Amino acid sequence: KQEVTQIPAALSVPEGENLVLNCSFTDSAIYNLQWFRQDPGKGLTSLLLIQSSQREQTSGRLNASLDKSSGRSTLYIAASQPGDSATYLCAVRPGSQGNLIFGKGTKLSVKP
């Protein structure tokens, strides 16, 4: 059974720092991996999708990497800003299913 784990559960950093969020999954047979952010009381916003054949994806200050063989992904946020404060969720699409399996998220707080 696929399980997704995110470490740390919470992170507080001063504005301007570069930071890394970690995601691990137990079964390397995935179609893709997606990173989302969730603001309090809101739905999820898609940040990046990495296909199983890719190693990384970049969007602005965000860079996500995927090492499928070791079951790991990282989300790198450069020059963090208070507006980046949110919960970041990692999700994998298992090879045989269309739904996503989510980690419990990392709650990020960026202090001005």
Place this chain on the structure above:
Amino acid sequence: GAGVSQSPSNKVTEKGKDVELRCDPISGHTALYWYRQSLGQGLEFLIYFQGNSAPDKSGLPSDRFSAERTGGSVSTLTIQRTQQEDSAVYLCASSFFISGGVTDTQYFGPGTRLTVL
């Protein structure tokens, strides 16, 4: 364009009552998903629809839960005889189609917060 919309945004009901939650996906998206997010829990898959295929119901927690998708667009999630443990945020998502590629990105609605008293 318009994103995924859900209604109602909040629903308070009494234990034992039935509830219906609605989801309007992004126009043209053929795949539609329901998830729920309980306090302290991660997002849990419930059911998904892809085109005209039979839905994948493998995530539904009990036979009190059902969903339908009419005309390949709007979907309704029905919970019968609600229990307190059904209290959660129910999230709907849609995607263009299930291919494994970038079009697989799921777009989420704002959710319906269900409280069962």
